[in-house]
Amino acid sequence: MLGASGRLARLRLAPDGRPRPDAPFGRGPVAARVLAKVISGAVWAGSRTPSPVAHGLATVGGHLEWAARPAKRRRLAANLSHAIGLPAGDRRVRRAVRRELVNEAHRSADLLWALGRPDEFLAAVELDGIEHAQAAAATGRGVVLAGLHVGGWELATVIPKAVLPVPATAIVADDWLAWAIQHMRNGVGLHIVYRSAPVSRLGALLKAGEALVVLSDDANGDQPRLHKVEFCDTVAELPAGAVTLARLYQSPIVGFAIVRLGPRKWRAIVDPPLEPPARRSGAAGDLETLQVLAHRWTALVREYPDQWSASYDIAWLE
DSSP states (O other): OOOTTSBSOOOOBOTTSSBOTTOSSTTHHHHHHHHHHHHHHHHHHHTTSOHHHHHHHHHHHHHHHHHHOHHHHHHHHHHHHHHHTSOTTSHHHHHHHHHHHHHHHHHHHHHHHHHHOHHHHHHHOEEESHHHHHHHHTTSSOEEEEEEEEEOGGGGGGSHHHHOSSOEEEEEOOSHHHHHHHHHHHHTTOEEEETTSBHHHHHHHHHTTOEEEEEOSOOOSSOOOEEEEEETTEEEEEEOHHHHHHHHHTOOEEEEEEEEEETTEEEEEEOOOBOOOOGGGHHHHHHHHHHHHHHHHHHHHHHOGGGBOOOSOOEEOO
């Protein structure tokens, strides 16, 4: 999210927004090219694997990850405990953590299917409230699509080109994994911009009337601007980047989530749009609007705690 430097991160980009050859991670670009071929092969195979087989393997893989990654289990438990309203060591929280790791494997299986067979995915996904995003995009002021790491957020990759009247760009991490999967995102019609891009580049997209997709619950990376808000009946510091972008460029904000209903069954939930804070309202306006979003997000993670992939640190203050 937006940091004090006015950038989303500090990694270096070429003028076209792609990673420079001398970008961090040493041999990262080479690794990215190799991984891109692996991902392409996995998409080809995964999209042709019968659903029962793919999801049977995903169930096994999810349980293996649960067993092998105790640190990830602890981070998930610390966050899901707030969504569930119980201590992190409670048995119900531990069960939710296991279900989330298994759900993570299932959504990975379905991501391969959606990228390889986007028409089948679009025919199967339920679009609940998509008219809100369409109406916001039709204003010509740009639109900030603000989501969380809930359900199959990566599956949202396939949806914008099919349902929105404007191009869509997702803000993504600037690392070798993101570089490797860029061609798949582009292939289904989603543009990407790295977190290291200057804010002015994001603003140019909004001023052109386009849509920006932002995930708003992960503060990892270059120090973002955070605000203290009520979230899950306590206080947490959440990134304000999505709201700040909306305020600076006077674009409406539309919340969204892609939740799993079953194997190759998904629902896109799209909230009514929020008007951006007044441009001159500054941090106070950002905080007020972020609080409205935080209340909506509380309801979302309370309904789907075992689909919230919150395996990163959140600054809970109470």
